[in-house]
Amino acid sequence: MVNNILDTVKVKKPLIHHITNMVTINDCANVTLAVGGLPVMAHAIEEVEEMVSNSQALVLNIGTLTLEQVKAMIKAGKKANSLNIPVIFDPVGAGATKIRTDASKKILDEVQISVIKGNKAEIGILTGSGGKIRGVEAESNDENIESYKNFAKEYHCIVAASGVTDIVSDGNTVYKVDNGHSMLGTISGTGCMLTSIIANFCAVESNHLQATVSAMVAFGLAGELAASRSEVKGPASFKEAFFDEIYNLTDEKLSRGIKVRGEVN
Amino acid sequence: MVNNILDTVKVKKPLIHHITNMVTINDCANVTLAVGGLPVMAHAIEEVEEMVSNSQALVLNIGTLTLEQVKAMIKAGKKANSLNIPVIFDPVGAGATKIRTDASKKILDEVQISVIKGNKAEIGILTGSGGKIRGVEAESNDENIESYKNFAKEYHCIVAASGVTDIVSDGNTVYKVDNGHSMLGTISGTGCMLTSIIANFCAVESNHLQATVSAMVAFGLAGELAASRSEVKGPASFKEAFFDEIYNLTDEKLSRGIKVRGEVN
Amino acid sequence: MVNNILDTVKVKKPLIHHITNMVTINDCANVTLAVGGLPVMAHAIEEVEEMVSNSQALVLNIGTLTLEQVKAMIKAGKKANSLNIPVIFDPVGAGATKIRTDASKKILDEVQISVIKGNKAEIGILTGSGGKIRGVEAESNDENIESYKNFAKEYHCIVAASGVTDIVSDGNTVYKVDNGHSMLGTISGTGCMLTSIIANFCAVESNHLQATVSAMVAFGLAGELAASRSEVKGPASFKEAFFDEIYNLTDEKLSRGIKVRGEVN
Numbered sequence: 140m141v142n143n144i145l146d147t148v149k150v151k152k153p154l155i156h157h158i159t160n161m162v163t164i165n166d167c168a169n170v171t172l173a174v175g176g177l178p179v180m181a182h183a184i185e186e187v188e189e190m191v192s193n194s195q196a197l198v199l200n201i202g203t204l205t206l207e208q209v210k211a212m213i214k215a216g217k218k219a220n221s222l223n224i225p226v227i228f229d230p231v232g233a234g235a236t237k238i239r240t241d242a243s244k245k246i247l248d249e250v251q252i253s254v255i256k257g258n259k260a261e262i263g264i265l266t267g268s269g270g271k272i273r274g275v276e277a278e279s280n281d282e283n284i285e286s287y288k289n290f291a292k293e294y295h296c297i298v299a300a301s302g303v304t305d306i307v308s309d310g311n312t313v314y315k316v317d318n319g320h321s322m323l324g325t326i327s328g329t330g331c332m333l334t335s336i337i338a339n340f341c342a343v344e345s346n347h348l349q350a351t352v353s354a355m356v357a358f359g360l361a362g363e364l365a366a367s368r369s370e371v372k373g374p375a376s377f378k379e380a381f382f383d384e385i386y387n388l389t390d391e392k393l394s395r396g397i398k399v400r401g402e403v404n
Numbered sequence: 405m406v407n408n409i410l411d412t413v414k415v416k417k418p419l420i421h422h423i424t425n426m427v428t429i430n431d432c433a434n435v436t437l438a439v440g441g442l443p444v445m446a447h448a449i450e451e452v453e454e455m456v457s458n459s460q461a462l463v464l465n466i467g468t469l470t471l472e473q474v475k476a477m478i479k480a481g482k483k484a485n486s487l488n489i490p491v492i493f494d495p496v497g498a499g500a501t502k503i504r505t506d507a508s509k510k511i512l513d514e515v516q517i518s519v520i521k522g523n524k525a526e527i528g529i530l531t532g533s534g535g536k537i538r539g540v541e542a543e544s545n546d547e548n549i550e551s552y553k554n555f556a557k558e559y560h561c562i563v564a565a566s567g568v569t570d571i572v573s574d575g576n577t578v579y580k581v582d583n584g585h586s587m588l589g590t591i592s593g594t595g596c597m598l599t600s601i602i603a604n605f606c607a608v609e610s611n612h613l614q615a616t617v618s619a620m621v622a623f624g625l626a627g628e629l630a631a632s633r634s635e636v637k638g639p640a641s642f643k644e645a646f647f648d649e650i651y652n653l654t655d656e657k658l659s660r661g662i663k664v665r666g667e668v669n
Numbered sequence: 670m671v672n673n674i675l676d677t678v679k680v681k682k683p684l685i686h687h688i689t690n691m692v693t694i695n696d697c698a699n700v701t702l703a704v705g706g707l708p709v710m711a712h713a714i715e716e717v718e719e720m721v722s723n724s725q726a727l728v729l730n731i732g733t734l735t736l737e738q739v740k741a742m743i744k745a746g747k748k749a750n751s752l753n754i755p756v757i758f759d760p761v762g763a764g765a766t767k768i769r770t771d772a773s774k775k776i777l778d779e780v781q782i783s784v785i786k787g788n789k790a791e792i793g794i795l796t797g798s799g800g801k802i803r804g805v806e807a808e809s810n811d812e813n814i815e816s817y818k819n820f821a822k823e824y825h826c827i828v829a830a831s832g833v834t835d836i837v838s839d840g841n842t843v844y845k846v847d848n849g850h851s852m853l854g855t856i857s858g859t860g861c862m863l864t865s866i867i868a869n870f871c872a873v874e875s876n877h878l879q880a881t882v883s884a885m886v887a888f889g890l891a892g893e894l895a896a897s898r899s900e901v902k903g904p905a906s907f908k909e910a911f912f913d914e915i916y917n918l919t920d921e922k923l924s925r926g927i928k929v930r931g932e933v934n
Contacts, residue, residue: 154804161426161691162433162445168692168857173904178857179762179804180692183735186766193765193803205448232444235458236451273458274419274444325651327433327443370635373648374438383903386855426691427698427710470713497709500723501716538723539684539709590916592698592708638913639703 140397141344141353145390149175153195153342155335158182158212160202160231163328167198170332173386174357176339182208187215195342197224199250200331201242202231202275209242216250225253225341229334232275233257234264247294253347254297256334262300266290275330282306284313297351301333305355309348316352317398318359320366323381325374333358336385352399360396361385405662406609406618410655414440418460418607420600423447423477425467425496428593432463435597438651439622441604447473452480460607462489464515465596466507467496467540474507481515490518490606494599497540498522499529512559518612519562521599527565531555540595547571549578562616566598570620574613581617582663583624585631588646590639598623601650617664625661626650670927671874671883675920679705683725683872685865688712688742690732690761693858697728700862703916704887706869712738717745725872727754729780730861731772732761732805739772746780755783755871759864762805763787764794777824783877784827786864792830796820805860812836814843827881831863835885839878846882847928848889850896853911855904863888866915882929890926891915 154177157167164180171178181190184207191197197219199212219226228250230243243265246252255262260277263270267290268283280302291298291310300306305316323329336358340350365371365380406412419442422432429445436443446455449472456462462484464477484491493515495508508530511517520527525542528535532555533548545567552563556575565571570581588594601623605615630636630645671677684707687697694710701708711720714737721727727749729742749756758780760773773795776782785792790807793800797820798813810832817828821840830836835846853859866888870880895901895910 162429164692172855172857177804177806180733186768189766203445236454238451274442276442325437327437373651375644375647379644379905382905386903427694468710501719503713503716539707541707590702592702638916640909640912
């Protein structure tokens with residue numbers, strides 16, 4: 140895990156350009172602020188190149204995609220590539236409809252992604268190992284680490300598959316992250332928020348494998364800490380506690396709370 | 405009221421496809437999760453047929469409509485009809501502008517709606533009994549049960565008019581639901597959230613009259629329970645408590661808290 | 670400051686038509702309800718004239734602008750002008766991209782704005798005194814009161830520049846508002862919410878200079894009151910407390926808590 144990652148985000152305050160869905164756009168802005176970065180949401184095709192040029196990471200999230208929006212994503216992604224700005228891709232609902240799967244493949248083909256983060260159905264469908272999705276939720280936690288590794292090698296990116304145990308790989312090393320809590324499944328947008336945190340961490344740390352693992356630990360640990368609070372009585376009080384815990388995370392808490400199994404293959 | 409409706413939703417986890425407004429889209433996703441269903445929000449015209457085909461109910465909500473979005477609603481609605489998937493329609497702001505009234509009529513004409521749910525101004529305007537709307541809020545609680553019944557018969561749907569007392573009718577039977585709390589009027593999106601809960605209940609219960617009444621009881625009762633909590637000090641703490649109470653509702657609480665007057669005519 | 674402004678809003682319940690961004694649209698709706706007004710969000714170009722005609726103020730906020738949306742803003746703004754309905758403009762991200770700067774100038778040229786409210790970078794960039802913006806956040810709190818005054822005179826509007834100390838001027842009188850709290854910077858959308866409160870106040874008070882100062886006091890004071898609460902442990906619990914404090918504000922609290930320095934030049 141990356142040392143002092145949270146301190147670094149808080150000091151550098153990376154600007155994270157999101158082209159994202161309208162369901163969780165407010166949560167992604169707030170989680171970016173809570174973790175120490177600055178969010179900006181901009182999707183007009185006429186401005187995405189200029190906006191991303193001043194940013195330190197780009198989030199592409201297809202949760203409520205339109206074909207027009209995908210064009211803006213690709214334009215922004217190519218610009219980010221030309222400036223060595225990391226691109227974090229969240230293929231929300233890939234496999235649920237043809238245009239989501241096609242858009243995901245098109246983005247992966249035309250933009251050099253730094254990290255692809257999805258649930259195990261989305262990642263399974265895109266990596267070719269299969270998976271079942273209902274709407275935007277994985278039906279089960281099946282994973283296929285070999286196909287993740289092959290995909291990571293082919294696309295020169297980090298593959299991050301979230302689930303009860305998260306899997307992260309760069310094609311060689313594989314990490315399993317056990318941080319997390321079942322209450323995270325009771326609120327909308329946790330996957331999107333995790334993607335935003337990954338973007339904040341990759342914006343300040345060039346080792347994207349380590350940055351992604353660290354982000355997943357931070358996200359899961361905040362969920363654990365929130366769930367343990369006495370005032371949490373359901374999903375909404377949990378969500379409030381979760382944001383507060385993200386804000387109050389420290390690198391010291393991270394190193395105490397980390398639950399990661401590394402397997403170098 | 406439907407027995408074991410909440411248990412059934414939690415077991416079946418219906419997928420509820422929403423084509424909805426951008427103001428309350430996050431609330432509708434979260435209330436669907438809280439009540440036990442799975443939300444998916446998708447509005448691109450290229451994917452709505454495919455998405456609704458895998459869903460158990462479709463919500464059409466015109467709160468921030470565009471003409472393009474209405475086309476997607478009708479396309480999705482017709483597909484839902486062909487697959488016997490219930491369509492729940494919320495004509496937000498009907499009467500406030502011509503395009504909202506026209507869109508509502510077009511949807512009613514082209515799609516077989518299972519339930520139309522609006523405030524008493526929206527429902528009054530569409531059923532022809534009249535009503536005054538300011539923006540998206542009813543100016544008064546005037547109701548016209550005969551016109552609701554005629555409309556329900558003509559369109560073969562359930563008419564649900566929300567207000568201090570909610571009125572629900574299939575054209576023959578009329579129910580009056582007295583559950584609810586004035587604090588619900590202090591937050592945005594309660595009407596939209598109620599529509600989502602109706603969709604969750606109709607997704608698992610083919611008696612849509614009973615499902616709609618049950619949803620209105622559940623919604624209103626959660627409001628009552630939330631308002632009675634000592635930590636509620638205003639609309640935001642009320643909203644948090646409301647979501648938590650929706651999550652913690654049980655069929656036993658529903659049958660204890662129900663305030664429904666039935667009138668079979 | 671305006672006497673009884675909160676009471677007046679609560680009694681008159683002004684309808685505030687927003688054409689705004691998708692990040693904070695829900696917050697703007699809720700803050701309008703909390704302060705006593707009625708929100709309506711409508712952006713379809715076919716309905717904005719009709720919607721604004723029944724409103725008491727119009728908010729134009731370019732936080733996630735598209736060129737199409739800017740057209741709707743100008744159409745609505747011109748209609749508002751013809752009916753003497755105040756237009757409150759929030760040039761979110763002006764200076765960050767060319768289309769945001771251009772759209773801001775176009776709106777200022779084609780619509781008679783009552784109040785322009787931005788952070789000190791946005792206002793500095795548009796008034797010509799300069800400023801540095803990162804995404805949608807000002808990089809520093811530099812201010813140039815002379816350029817604000819000149820701009821207010823040229824455009825016959827109130828200029829409101831928010832920061833640690835807010836500056837408000839009509840071109841002659843200058844007010845400095847010291848209410849506020851650093852926790853407001855930890856959540857997304859506070860600038861947008863402040864704009865909505867200004868709109869609510871201008872909707873019921875024709876002295877827009879006084880209405881704007883009063884709104885900034887109300888906004889900042891609610892932040893101070895929220896931050897002092899023992900249950901606030903981070904940005905999310907602060908946000909909840911903030912909304913509750915807005916709802917619970919009274920004119921008496923305002924006159925006790927006001928921190929304004931007036932300088933008539």
